[in-house]
Amino acid sequence: MSKVEILKRLEELNNIDKPITGEIKGTNKKEIKGTIKEEVFHIVGENKYVIQKIEKSDNTIGFRFGYYTCDANYKQLRYGESSIIMNATDFSKLINKAKEKGWITIQ
Numbered sequence: 001m002s003k004v005e006i007l008k009r010l011e012e013l014n015n016i017d018k019p020i021t022g023e024i025k026g027t028n029k030k031e032i033k034g035t036i037k038e039e040v041f042h043i044v045g046e047n048k049y050v051i052q053k054i055e056k057s058d059n060t061i062g063f064r065f066g067y068y069t070c071d072a073n074y075k076q077l078r079y080g081e082s083s084i085i086m087n088a089t090d091f092s093k094l095i096n097k098a099k100e101k102g103w104i105t106i107q
Contacts, residue, residue, distance in 0.1 A: 001070065001074045001075065003046070006046055006070050006074070006077075007043065007046075009077055010043055010046075010047075010048040010068060010077065011043065011048075013048060013068055013077060014039075015036050015039065015052070016036055016037065016038065016039065017035060017036065017037070018035065018036050019032045019034070019035050019036075020032070020033045020034045020035065020036060020054060020064070021033060031057075032057060033054075033056065033057060034054040034055055034056040034057055034062065035054065035055050036052045036053070036054060036064075037053050037054065037055050037061075038052070038053040038101065038103075039051070039052045039053070040094065040097035040098050040101060040103075041094070041097075042090055042093045042094045042097065044086065044090050046069055046070055047067045047068070047069045047080075048067060048068040048069070049065075049066075049067045049084055049086055049090065049094055050064075050065070050066050050067060050068065050094075051063055051064070051065055051094060051095075051097075051098050051103075052064045052066065053103060063098075063103070065083075065084055066079060066080055066084060067079075067080040067084050068080065
């Protein structure tokens with residue numbers, strides 16, 4: 001995939017209404033933890049940093065921070081499995097997008 005194709009695919013990537021699963025502690029089984037309801041993002045290089053608004057299984061709202069990137073072979077996009085690290089400017093841009101949606105207030 002070329003850099004242009006990666007950026008286009010990152011921009012178009014949409015996981016709204018996708019269930020979020022997690023492992024049940026002490027087992028190898030997974031359960032649905034919630035569903036992605038909305039998402040804001042900021043693309044930096046080959047990474048799409050996201051805040052996802054999650055409707056949790058107990059009907060409360062939560063937020064998941066994460067990122068999407070391409071695999072080492074530049075063949076497919078995948079969700080990052082590690083904590084995100086970004087500079088203050090990019091973090092501010094991402095937080096401000098969540099603020100503009102009315103998800104959060106910053107005092």
